[in-house]
Amino acid sequence: xVTKQNSASRPASSVDTVAQHRMSxxxxxxxxxxxxxxxxxxxxxxPYLVGSTLGEGEFGKxxxxxxxxxxxxxxxxxxxxxxxIRRNTIINxxxxxIKVYREINAxxxxxxxxxxxxxxxxxxxxxxxxxxxxxxxxxxxxxxxxKRRLDESSACKIFAELVSGVAYMHAKGLVHRDLxxxxxxxxxxxxxxxTDFGFVNEFRRGHELMSTSCGSPCYAAPELVVTTRPxxxxxxxxxxxxxxxxxxLAGYLPWDDDPTNPKGDDIPKLYHYITHxxxxxxxxxxxxPRDLLRKLLVTDPRKRIxxxxxLSHPWLKPHHDFLAVTPTEWDNIADKKLQPGVxxxxxxxxxxxxxxxRYSHTLGHTERKNRGTSLVMDSTFxxxxxxxxxxxxxxxxxxxxxxxxxxxLDPVMEEEKTRRRDSAASAALKAVFESSGDDLSxxxxxxxxxxxxxxxxxxxxxxxxxxxxxxSNSNVSHLAVGESLPSSRVPSTASKTSHHSNKKHDxxxxxxxxxxxxxxxxxxxxxxxxxxxxTTPDTSTSNTVSxxxxxxxxxxxxxxxxxxxxxxxxxxxxxxxxxxxxTNTMNDLTTNELGPYTVVPEHTADITGEDSIAPLxxxxxxxxxxxxxxxxxxxxxxxxxxxxxxxxxxxRQPSNVSSESKSRKRFSFxxxxxxxxxxxxxxxxxxxxxxxxxxxxxxxAEVANGRSRSGTHTSSISNxxxxxxxxxxxxxxxxxxxxxxSLEPSTNTTPKRNIxxxxxxxxxxxxxxxxxxxRDPNVHESPKDVSRTRKVLDFFKRRSMRI
Ligand SMILES: Nc1ncnc2c1ncn2[C@@H]1O[C@H](COP(=O)(O)OP(=O)(O)OP(=O)(O)O)[C@@H](O)[C@H]1O
Numbered sequence: 001x002v003t004k005q006n007s008a009s010r011p012a013s014s015v016d017t018v019a020q021h022r023m024s025x026x027x028x029x030x031x032x033x034x035x036x037x038x039x040x041x042x043x044x045x046x047p048y049l050v051g052s053t054l055g056e057g058e059f060g061k062x063x064x065x066x067x068x069x070x071x072x073x074x075x076x077x078x079x080x081x082x083x084x085i086r087r088n089t090i091i092n093x094x095x096x097x098i099k100v101y102r103e104i105n106a107x108x109x110x111x112x113x114x115x116x117x118x119x120x121x122x123x124x125x126x127x128x129x130x131x132x133x134x135x136x137x138x139x140x141x142x143x144x145x146x147k148r149r150l151d152e153s154s155a156c157k158i159f160a161e162l163v164s165g166v167a168y169m170h171a172k173g174l175v176h177r178d179l180x181x182x183x184x185x186x187x188x189x190x191x192x193x194x195t196d197f198g199f200v201n202e203f204r205r206g207h208e209l210m211s212t213s214c215g216s217p218c219y220a221a222p223e224l225v226v227t228t229r230p231x232x233x234x235x236x237x238x239x240x241x242x243x244x245x246x247x248x249l250a251g252y253l254p255w256d257d258d259p260t261n262p263k264g265d266d267i268p269k270l271y272h273y274i275t276h277x278x279x280x281x282x283x284x285x286x287x288x289p290r291d292l293l294r295k296l297l298v299t300d301p302r303k304r305i306x307x308x309x310x311l312s313h314p315w316l317k318p319h320h321d322f323l324a325v326t327p328t329e330w331d332n333i334a335d336k337k338l339q340p341g342v343x344x345x346x347x348x349x350x351x352x353x354x355x356x357x358r359y360s361h362t363l364g365h366t367e368r369k370n371r372g373t374s375l376v377m378d379s380t381f382x383x384x385x386x387x388x389x390x391x392x393x394x395x396x397x398x399x400x401x402x403x404x405x406x407x408x409l410d411p412v413m414e415e416e417k418t419r420r421r422d423s424a425a426s427a428a429l430k431a432v433f434e435s436s437g438d439d440l441s442x443x444x445x446x447x448x449x450x451x452x453x454x455x456x457x458x459x460x461x462x463x464x465x466x467x468x469x470x471x472s473n474s475n476v477s478h479l480a481v482g483e484s485l486p487s488s489r490v491p492s493t494a495s496k497t498s499h500h501s502n503k504k505h506d507x508x509x510x511x512x513x514x515x516x517x518x519x520x521x522x523x524x525x526x527x528x529x530x531x532x533x534x535t536t537p538d539t540s541t542s543n544t545v546s547x548x549x550x551x552x553x554x555x556x557x558x559x560x561x562x563x564x565x566x567x568x569x570x571x572x573x574x575x576x577x578x579x580x581x582x583t584n585t586m587n588d589l590t591t592n593e594l595g596p597y598t599v600v601p602e603h604t605a606d607i608t609g610e611d612s613i614a615p616l617x618x619x620x621x622x623x624x625x626x627x628x629x630x631x632x633x634x635x636x637x638x639x640x641x642x643x644x645x646x647x648x649x650x651x652r653q654p655s656n657v658s659s660e661s662k663s664r665k666r667f668s669f670x671x672x673x674x675x676x677x678x679x680x681x682x683x684x685x686x687x688x689x690x691x692x693x694x695x696x697x698x699x700x701a702e703v704a705n706g707r708s709r710s711g712t713h714t715s716s717i718s719n720x721x722x723x724x725x726x727x728x729x730x731x732x733x734x735x736x737x738x739x740x741x742s743l744e745p746s747t748n749t750t751p752k753r754n755i756x757x758x759x760x761x762x763x764x765x766x767x768x769x770x771x772x773x774x775r776d777p778n779v780h781e782s783p784k785d786v787s788r789t790r791k792v793l794d795f796f797k798r799r800s801m802r803i
Pocket of ligand 1 (some may be wrong): 054055056057058059060061062081083116132133134135136138139182183185195196198
């Protein structure tokens with residue numbers, strides 16, 4: 001149990017004691033410990049000691065953190081990852097703010113072993129700190145880079161975990177919309193953790209069309225890119241899963257072999273290629289995964305395989321028991337610790353092996369079902385959080401406006417809501433809000449429901465079972481998303497075992513004939529470029545598997561191919577009669593998902609604000625609503641300004657960006673501009689869009705000429721990719737008497753900026769963008785082709801203005 005203490009009142013020696021204890025348990029902590037003669041200042045954030053930077057994202061740094069066990073406690077400090085978001089970076093940016101709260105609220109409702117676990121959210125005057133489960137296995141895309149590609153059994157296991165997590169969130173009425181290798185982490189046992197829920201959205205069954213395009217170009221489903229029609233979020237996620245599976249198995253991204261676009265960085269060309277070219281497999285991918293990939297990477301979302309068929313696909317047979325766990329069962333497993341009268345500690349002691357088998361895919365489904373109430377979770381589920389609808393119900397009960405919004409909740413979840421209404425989490429949370437009055441924010445009055453008080457409630461037989469809770473002292477009002485069991489009481493993360501960890505991702509037998517030294521030099525998101533591999537065109541035109549002569553088993557394997565899921569051709573059906581206008585807008589989501597998170601860390605150090613002890617502005621329903629209401633206007637107002645200021649912010653990034661982060665392939669306006677220029681496009685826009693383009697073009701010219709305001713951009717710019725295509729000196733002409741933006745680059749090498757890959761593009765009125773003829777001398781396109789490609793370009797044109 002972590003006890004919050006005020007650093008001002010806590011003896012410094014105890015800090016050192018904790019630090020030394022920490023040092024003894026974690027090798028990464030040594031930098032904060034001195035020789036004992038002089039006291040060093042330890043960086044803290046709320047109840048956590050803060051360590052080194054794990055990574056950097058759009059909103060700021062992710063830091064390693066450690067819990068600080070109370071003095072005399074036998075608890076071992078536990079590692080967490082703290083995503084620190086500078087409040088001033090989101091305070092005047094409604095979209096960013098919404099993204100942060102989307103992530104928080106989505107994570108709060110998701111409890112699945114392959115989805116990163118949210119521990120709690122802290123806030124002070126400078127930062128919002130999202131405390132996450134620490135993924136000690138690191139980033140999945142780096143793992144693939146190291147391995148070059150995964151062997152089929154490893155890929156199968158990881159893919160099973162991925163689709164299990166995705167199926168779970170889909171069943172919860174949520175779509176991720178930014179699934180990609182870069183948003184996947186590994187835990188200590190090599191199991192997958194899906195992360196980065198900033199683009200998550202909610203859908204209702206029967207009304208699941210979405211209008212906001214977002215994601216990362218290489219992983220985005222074609223319907224997001226080449227049409228402006230509403231799309232089905234779940235189908236888009238499934239496409240991304242297909243790209244991920246292909247990358248895992250092949251070691252490179254699909255449709256990466258366009259000779260006219262060898263680096264795949266010309267996104268419009270890439271999508272043109274995707275929609276016109278059959279999927280090709282390298283010879284080392286066998287028949288079953290090929291079959292699944294063919295069904296996943298179907299450009300027509302109506303013909304794309306759906307989740308039930310994925311889960312039952314023969315290639316995933318080794319994991320069918322794991323995949324048979326239903327979302328409700330996952331929830332039941334997570335809720336186990338909340339049930340009155342169940343002592344996790346005694347159960348864990350009584351059934352240690354069961355606990356460690358939690359993720360075991362080898363566990364028979366029958367056996368798993370029969371475990372019944374004896375099932376014990378290990379540390380992954382040591383926290384419990386209020387469910388989405390429990391949480392919403394309690395909030396909505398206090399707000400007529402939000403109650404009205406609640407009518408839009410997924411009816412599929414109604415049963416879930418009812419089922420959870422009386423859960424311990426619900427009761428505890430309700431108690432918190434009841435005591436907090438109309439404000440709905442946990443205030444000092446909520447402290448009457450302090451941990452100690454609730455511990456005396458006979459409902460909870462084990463103090464560690466009580467979550468969520470308000471941890472409080474005289475200075476702090478803290479809504480904890482979860483509370484941990486002492487690490488010593490439960491199987492540690494490191495001790496988690498599964499049959500996967502036994503294998504520990506066997507080293508891939510790399511075919512060195514295929515992986516030439518040239519291949520190693522190619523900076524691809526998934527390491528290799530297709531053209532360096534032996535590839536086999538997908539020649540299937542019917543429900544047969546006959547892709548490669550190396551697939552000896554192909555002809556012998558009888559696959560339950562579903563005609564509806566087999567891609568006969570990659571032509572995208574743009575006319576989707578079923579698609580109608582969507583009601584699922586960002587505003588809908590915003591109001592439903594924002595919550596009264598207001599947490600004040602008790603004491604400060606380097607990363608805390610000066611006034612951190614003072615009560616901070618509560619996040620009330622009214623300001624939640626105002627964010628929602630202001631969204632549209634602020635979006636319009638700030639569109640072009642934000643894009644430029646973000647560009648400049650990115651340019652002011654510190655020069656010591658790690659080489660790894662530099663090498664991460666990120667989509668940027670510059671890369672788009674390079675692609676745009678290289679496609680020799682002439683733009684015709686109306687005055688509105690042209691002014692934005694003009695602004696961006698002006699800014700880009702500044703960048704190219706080294707006149708960035710910060711003056712430090714050269715050091716912060718990734719120079720691993722030279723925008724050689726900019727040297728083609730193509731100047732789009734902007735008509736309608738608007739100034740012609742000069743996109744001519746300087747003759748100097750113009751490096752590509754390293755900014756985030758995930759973007760969100762609101763569907764703008766097509767009237768804002770006029771004809772965008774594509775002129776590619778090498779391609780003779782039909783009017784239909786031109787139209788499709790134009791849509792691609794429109795997408796990225798809009799997108800680039802939204803960055
Ligand atoms: N729970 C975690 N455990 C370990 N490392 C993490 C964890 N979360 C993030 N990281 C590291 O921090 C990096 C930045 O994460 P973050 O989610 O902020 O950025 P991102 O992946 O670029 O997403 P985005 O910027 O879209 O929010 C990751 O790439 C990863 O290396």
